[in-house]
Amino acid sequence: MAAPLPQSYNPRARYIAVASQNRRTVTGHAGRCRRFTLFELGAPQPVGELELAPEAVLHEAALGPEHPLGQAVALIAASMGDGVRRRLAQFGIEAYLTEEADPARAVAQYLAGHASAPTRPTDCHCDHGAGHGALTPSQGD
Secondary structure, three states: OEEEOOOOOOOOEEEEEEEEHHHOOOOOHHHHHHHHEEEOOOOOOOOEEEEEEEEHHOOOOOOOOOOOOOEEEEEEEOOOOOHHHHHHHOOOOOEEEOOOOOHHHHHHHOOOOOOOOOOOOOOOOOOOOOEEOOOOOOHHH
């Protein structure tokens, strides 16, 4: 389902996942993202990376405790659709949108309690009919 996690990753720890498809910046369309930078709560630096198999992306896979992102307390991205946001909320995972490009700074903003960024349309080219960007997490669903 996913690539092995680094030895420094603690599977029992709750963590913050940052969508980072290019492994350098916060990226959008969290439901299709395969690469995430992981931060333990309170850790200023990343503790590892997670690469999902194509069938494990949030847009396709069932989310739950057995999913590689199932232990996240928050998922930070530049954009995500309403369906992904709702599914995250069902499992107690906070969806946080940011305009910050640097993953560590985005995590710092989240931990400092900064409001989630307004949503913006994604450059989605899939034909799934999702209503991307209609609500911010702070507005509810």
